[in-house]
Amino acid sequence: MEKKVILSGIQATGDLHLGHYIGVLKRFVEMQDEFDCYYMIANLHALTVRRDPKELKENVYKLLASYIAAGLDPDKSTIFLQSQVHEHAELGWVLDCYTYMGELSRMTQYKDKSAKHADNINAGLFTYPSLMAGDILLYQADLVPTGEDQKQHVELTRDLAERFNKLYGETFKIPKPFIEKVGARVMGLQDPTSKMSKSSTLPNDTILLIDTPEEIMKKVKKAVTDSDGIVKYDEENKPGISNLMEIYGIITSKTMDEIENEFEGQGYGNFKVAVADAIIKELEPFRNKYNELMANPSYLEEIYNKGAKKASEVASKTLKDVYEKIGIIR
Numbered sequence: 001m002e003k004k005v006i007l008s009g010i011q012a013t014g015d016l017h018l019g020h021y022i023g024v025l026k027r028f029v030e031m032q033d034e035f036d037c038y039y040m041i042a043n044l045h046a047l048t049v050r051r052d053p054k055e056l057k058e059n060v061y062k063l064l065a066s067y068i069a070a071g072l073d074p075d076k077s078t079i080f081l082q083s084q085v086h087e088h089a090e091l092g093w094v095l096d097c098y099t100y101m102g103e104l105s106r107m108t109q110y111k112d113k114s115a116k117h118a119d120n121i122n123a124g125l126f127t128y129p130s131l132m133a134g135d136i137l138l139y140q141a142d143l144v145p146t147g148e149d150q151k152q153h154v155e156l157t158r159d160l161a162e163r164f165n166k167l168y169g170e171t172f173k174i175p176k177p178f179i180e181k182v183g184a185r186v187m188g189l190q191d192p193t194s195k196m197s198k199s200s201t202l203p204n205d206t207i208l209l210i211d212t213p214e215e216i217m218k219k220v221k222k223a224v225t226d227s228d229g230i231v232k233y234d235e236e237n238k239p240g241i242s243n244l245m246e247i248y249g250i251i252t253s254k255t256m257d258e259i260e261n262e263f264e265g266q267g268y269g270n271f272k273v274a275v276a277d278a279i280i281k282e283l284e285p286f287r288n289k290y291n292e293l294m295a296n297p298s299y300l301e302e303i304y305n306k307g308a309k310k311a312s313e314v315a316s317k318t319l320k321d322v323y324e325k326i327g328i329i330r
């Protein structure tokens with residue numbers, strides 16, 4: 001049987017954190033053998049917010065190094081830059097013409113981002129989901145692993161694909177969102193009711209993948225808990241402790257019950273040190289590999305150039321079919 005196709009991407013914006021590692025990168029790695037995976041670095045999407053050009057370039061290298069350091073294998077998966085496969089911009093434009101303003105104005109990410117960047121509500125921010133739909137449909141993806149926050153965009157992608165297929169005949173595979181498992185959602189250390197985020201303004205809220213062991217220890221020790229002093233899983237009443245338990249559980253493959261037993265009768269101090277140690281141990285090989293890769297940009301360039309070639313072969317077939325169907329000469 002043919003392997004199912006996976007496509008996903010991360011925007012090239014800044015340093016990755018523990019939430020990306022557990023919720024996204026580890027899942028990407030897990031899927032490599034079972035699926036035909038396309039992992040993209042979404043640098044065109046990153047333009048919807050004003051960026052420093054040097055930083056944007058640098059962030060592509062950082063993200064690619066993170067993909068590889070986390071265990072993505074360029075011989076197994078197709079790892080590529082969105083900007084190197086021109087079909088993305090082209091299909092994005094075509095899909096713009098099949099997407100209604102009403103649909104785009106309902107997107108919660110658009111509403112959130114335009115509230116946050118009120119001085120720069122550009123058209124790209126608005127049509128972001130059509131470009132993303134193009135990313136997915138070019139590869140005839142079956143599944144799109146993403147966070148809950150991107151589900152609405154994948155649903156719009158399905159609507160667009162169905163709309164197009166109805167008008168012109170079978171062209172696109174209808175993709176399904178593949179939402180992160182419960183427990184794979186890492187919350188902020190200072191605000192355990194919202195997802196760990198690189199844009200958090202709270203100090204010590206986010207563990208970056210490039211943090212030193214000392215920084216990790218310090219942040220975990222400062223993590224918000226509660227006053228009962230019992231290591232017990234209770235997401236509603238003990239969100240801080242429950243978040244630390246989930247992080248610890250995912251890294252050590254222990255269940256919540258096992259963790260409760262392990263720390264029974266001990267305060268939060270020992271537990272926090274154990275959590276921090278587990279994170280440090282888990283991230284050490286990542287950080288070493290990451291630093292090695294960042295010191296060798298020509299190797300990273302080799303990877304993305306090779307990925308672009310593989311991705312283009314698939315993307316160009318889909319776009320050719322689309323152009324023929326809608327009457328665009330190429």
Ligand code: TRP
Nearest residue numbers: 007008009010011042045132135
């Ligand atoms: N919009 C995604 C995010 O913000 C990134 C992204 C771009 C993406 N294109 C994609 C994710 C295609 C999945 C599939 O995280």
